[in-house]
Each structure stands twice: as structure tokens, then as C-alpha cells.
Amino acid sequence: MALADHLRELRTRFLVSVVAIALGCIPGWLLYPYLLTKLSEPITAAGGQLNFQGLMTGFSVQLLVALMVGIIVASPVWVYEVWAFIVPGLTKKEKWTALAFLSSAVPLFLAGCGIAYLILDKAVAIMLSFVPAEQLNIMPAADYLVFVTRFIVAFGLAFLLPVLLVALNMVGVLPAALMLRCWRIAVIVIFVLSALITPTPDAVTMFFLAVPMVVLYFAACGVAFGLDRRREKQRPEWADLADDEAGPL
Template identity: 35%
Template sequence: MADLVDRARAAVTDRAELPGMTLMEHLDELRKRLIRSVIYLLIGFVVAYIFREQLYGIVSRPIDELHLPLNFAHPTDALNLYLKTSLVGGAILASPFILYQVWLFISPGMYSNEKRYVVPFMTATVTLFLAGAWFGYRWVLPGALKVLIGDFGKRFHPNIMIDDYTNFFLAVILGLGITFELPILIFFLSILGIVDAKFLVRHIRYAVLIIFVIAAIICPLPDPVSMCLFATPMLVLYLVGVGVAYVFNPSRRKAKEAKSA
């Protein structure tokens, strides 16, 4: 931990040499980016709400395959389902534009040769999130419903409520989508000089422990096999992150540039 803190302090000191902005300029820039992000999110929400029935078909498909109806106990539950799914769908639609606003906010603190990664950053971020969401939708969610309802609950009569199912669905899909962003986090820590490939390999045992703790938290099933199914792609993504850190670490790039010069 002390090593990581020292690296972060050194990275901040190194970035201090870049042209700076005053506190008010930072706040004004943050306000502008937040306002534009909210506008993009609202536009995405409106578009997604127009196609709310199609979104509902996607959300309800895993439970429909078990031939179970969704019930509701409050008059607003059906409306909340449409609103929640439209909000998440709108956020996914607007994510490239929102991510671009994030990039514009952090880019003043980056070197000019680092700013060229904007397109790979946005492409990889959206692709990894969609890959994690698809993994959850295609394999994790149907498997979890089958085990929880078909196996553990086979002696009971299921009464699945709309609100409970929606929250469960979004927890699995969003949890895995965000988890798959691990290489992007390592990418930023790498270009900032906070971590490198050697650091990640040296501390891999702690990474494995943290990954399994996260998998235990987000895994909807109680058995260790399912937890391992969650942890396996995270471990693969961590190894991908090691490769990312090796390629994009500033010290390695500077040494390569000096050697070619």
C-alpha cells in the first residue's frame, strides 16, 4: 500500500509540470461537462422510453423462458419497470457521448502524446461494458434463475414481483458490465505512472483475493462454483490489464522513444 501511495504522489508531482487551471476554472469546466452529460442522458432516456416495450421484452426474456409471470403489489411498479429500464438503456445509448465529456475534462491533465488514446479509450470502454452485460444476460442471469427458482425453490410456489426482478436483473447486468471495465482502470493508472506491469504481477495474490471478494458480493448464487464463474473472467481481465500496463506505462514509452532517437 505504501508503494502505491508513493507512486501516486510521484505521478501527481510529474503532472504538476503541465499547464494548470485555477480552482474556479476546474469547477466551471466540471459544471459544463456535467450539464452536457445530463443532456445526453436525457436524450438517451427519451429514445429508450420510446422503445420501452422492446426493452421490456429483453428484460423479461430470462423469466419468460421459465414460464413465470411477473406480478406487482403497487400501482406504480409497472411504470417503475419502464422508467428504470429506459434510464439504463438511455445511459448505454448515451455512454459514448458521456465518456467523451469525461475525456475532455481529464485531458488537460494529460500529455499531448496521451491524448491520442481518446478513440481506443471510448471504444474499449463501451465494448467491455457491453461484453460484461452480455455475459451476465446470456449465461449468469438465466443460470441464476434456474438454480434459485427451479432447484432451490422447486418445492414452493414462486411469486416474482416486478420490482424485485428488475432490481435483480439490473444488479447482475450492471455489476458485470462495470466489473469488465477493470482493464480501463488499469490503463489510466498506467498512463499516470501509478502502476506498471511489474507492480501488478508482484501483487497478484492480493488482486486474486480482492477479485474473489468482489465476485462473492455480486454473485447472485450461494455456491462456490458460481462464484468462480464470476471470478474467472475478472482474473482474465486482470491479466489483460497487466499487458495494458506493460504497453502504456510512461517510463517504458519514454525509454523506447529515447532508444529510437
């Protein structure tokens, strides 16, 4: 397609994703009291307290919680839209492979969000452990919910790493051999990104994110090798001939 067509396609897919997230915000808005109680448990259990300071704080916090739920609930839609934009023009067999792998993308995203929620209390406890025992930690509710949202969504997005790698392999940008040859660099980059993505400076949280990402990276390498091998078998005999060399016929 021409550049203008690509831009129009990007605009359409972006709008579809935004509408899906907006619809997904509805249950988050309706379930806000329950969700706020569950999300604030780590800080209250560690002796902290949320403070709703300011006239608009209550509204902004409820909107932030609803947005996080919308991103999670609408993940099947926006993950598909991203995949469909990155990997266009697939053959029939490749589309089945893409559909099979895409069906694992949403569980991967949800698994990342779930792991983040499970270790949220540990991350909060580590941060609050630096507060002197005789002092109180009264945290602004907006700051805490921004921290929680970034923490959970970052884990979910990080778990989509194999989807991105396989997508790049399917369009011919990232061969499997190159992925495996650069595994040492990839592991270092993963640990650095994990340290940057996680909003806490402790090494425990970083390892909780980095180790699964390394495993998913090698899983993506395995899938990419299978795709490369199948494409190699389907190549015609004349594909490697020079332009001035006669073919088998």
C-alpha cells in the same frame, strides 16, 4: 488547475453524462413492451411470474428499464467523460494511445452487459431452484427488474477494469511493475468484488464475472508495461541526476 476549476470541470462532465443518459432513455421507454418481454423470459421459463402490485409499479418499472437502456446506449459518452476527467493534459502521442484504448472501453462495457444477459437465465434458474416444487413464485416486478438492472450494469462496469488501470498508469499513479507484482492480491480482490457485485450468491455467476476480469487485469498489465517502456525511452539523460550533479552538457 485550481480546485474550483476541477470541480467545475467535474460538474460539466457529469451534466453531459446525465443528458446523454436521459436521451438514451428515450428508445428504452419506447421499446419497453418488447424489452420487458425479453427480460422476463428467464423467470417465466423457470416457472415464476411477475406481479405488478401497486398503482405506481408499472411506471417505476418502465422508468427502470428505460434507465438501464439509457446507461448502455450512452456508454460512449459517459465513458469518455470519465476518462477525460481522470487523464487530463496528455501529450499528442499519449492522446492517440488514450483514444485507441478508449475505443475498446465501450466494446468491453457492452461485452460485459451481453455476457450478463446470456447467463441471466441460469442465475434466475439457480435462485428459483430453491423454491419448493409445490409452491408458486410470484415475484414483484420492481424487485425483479432491479435485480436484472444491477446484474447487467454490474457486469458492464466490471469489464471497464482495464480502462481504469491504464488510466491510473498514464497519470503515473500505478506503475506496471507494481500491478504485476501485486497480481495475487489483485486476483483475490477481483473474486471478492465479484461475489459482492453479483446479486446472486451462487459461485457459478461469480466465476462468470471474475475469470474475464482476471484476464482483463493481465491485459491491462501488458498495456501498462508498453506505456512505461515508451515513457522510459523518452526520458532525458539528466532525469536521474541529482540536483547538485552536472548534466552531460
